[in-house]
Amino acid sequence: MKITEHLNNAKKTLFSLEVLPPLRDETIQELFAHIDPLMEFKPPFIDVTYHREEYVYKKRENGLLEKIPVRKRPGTVGICAAIINRYHVDPVPHIICGGFTKSETENALIDLDYLGIENVLLLRGDAIKNEPRFQPEEGGNAYALDLIQQVNNMNKGIYLDEELENRTKTNFCLGVAGYPEKHFEAPNLQLDIEYLKKKVEAGADYVVTQMFFDNQKYFQFVEMCREQGITIPIIPGLKPITTTRHMTILPQIFHLDMPSDLTKELMKCKDNKQAKQVGIEWAIQQSKELMEWGVPCLHYYSMGKSYSVRKIAEALF
Numbered sequence: 001m002k003i004t005e006h007l008n009n010a011k012k013t014l015f016s017l018e019v020l021p022p023l024r025d026e027t028i029q030e031l032f033a034h035i036d037p038l039m040e041f042k043p044p045f046i047d048v049t050y051h052r053e054e055y056v057y058k059k060r061e062n063g064l065l066e067k068i069p070v071r072k073r074p075g076t077v078g079i080c081a082a083i084i085n086r087y088h089v090d091p092v093p094h095i096i097c098g099g100f101t102k103s104e105t106e107n108a109l110i111d112l113d114y115l116g117i118e119n120v121l122l123l124r125g126d127a128i129k130n131e132p133r134f135q136p137e138e139g140g141n142a143y144a145l146d147l148i149q150q151v152n153n154m155n156k157g158i159y160l161d162e163e164l165e166n167r168t169k170t171n172f173c174l175g176v177a178g179y180p181e182k183h184f185e186a187p188n189l190q191l192d193i194e195y196l197k198k199k200v201e202a203g204a205d206y207v208v209t210q211m212f213f214d215n216q217k218y219f220q221f222v223e224m225c226r227e228q229g230i231t232i233p234i235i236p237g238l239k240p241i242t243t244t245r246h247m248t249i250l251p252q253i254f255h256l257d258m259p260s261d262l263t264k265e266l267m268k269c270k271d272n273k274q275a276k277q278v279g280i281e282w283a284i285q286q287s288k289e290l291m292e293w294g295v296p297c298l299h300y301y302s303m304g305k306s307y308s309v310r311k312i313a314e315a316l317f
């Protein structure tokens, strides 16, 4: 079923989560062990992230370094198929522009269509680690907007090879990313939202936000979006803090602010067990307020660890 249908049919706030494909030295059983305890809260959909290649340097016998591309977390499409088989819920594969030609993207979308997958979250992706800025693949999509246009074309039966006849019309529901605290490359939030509006005009059906720890940021973002005429659902994404290190790592990676009430509590923690508890309590308070405000769904970035998300879900769903 499409995410928009799940949202429309919902009688109360939905619970959903995002998972990462396992690392190469982990097994899919480990991922299942993380998802299994969350299934009792009936997520109608589970997002599966996509991780582009990174470059590692290996020393050869002649002493020279060889640059080798490595994909540390392969398997997004396979994990989606496994989620359908095991849990009978809708997987939402993330599709990124980076590292793909349009033709490779088309092939991936054909695979997803054959698997009966009806939802995709369309993203630009980030720069390759250690590269200064995002570079699209030659013959690839440069912005999420271009990717939306490609998938929307396939939904109309328009494929890259215009001479093809009897082309299947895919039936994807399109999700996109939104940033309550602005995407880090955008000069200001207003312009970032104008670009988001273009994604909506191109066919996006719903938005999932970057994580945030201050609900006011989400409320203001939604208000600004509505003022711009963006009427589609905006699903808040929440991440429970699990270590005191998150105080430095999360702002660095995700370009967000942490409220001082939260950092004060984390500073008092003697170990990560206490930090985890602070993270759970903060996320419960955030979730309660968002539910009261009327969000259609709460989407949790579980990052491969179910303990905190389960505690939050036990308190709310």
Ligand code: FAD
Pocket (backbone or CB within 6 Å): 048, 049, 050, 051, 052, 094, 095, 096, 122, 123, 124, 125, 126, 127, 142, 143, 144, 145, 176, 177, 178, 183, 184, 185, 186, 191, 192, 195, 208, 209, 210, 211, 237
């Ligand atoms: P875009 O919407 O293309 O925007 C990128 C930047 O360009 C923004 O600053 C925007 O303001 C600007 N912009 C947009 N259009 C134009 C234009 N026409 N001209 C000039 N500027 C423009 N990354 C992964 O690699 N894998 C994942 O699985 C993944 N999942 C994510 C899930 C969510 C919910 C979120 C919020 C992010 C996720 N990301 C993921 C990270 C995402 O790929 C990065 O944040 C990336 O830098 C931007 O992606 P986007 O789709 O928002 O880009």
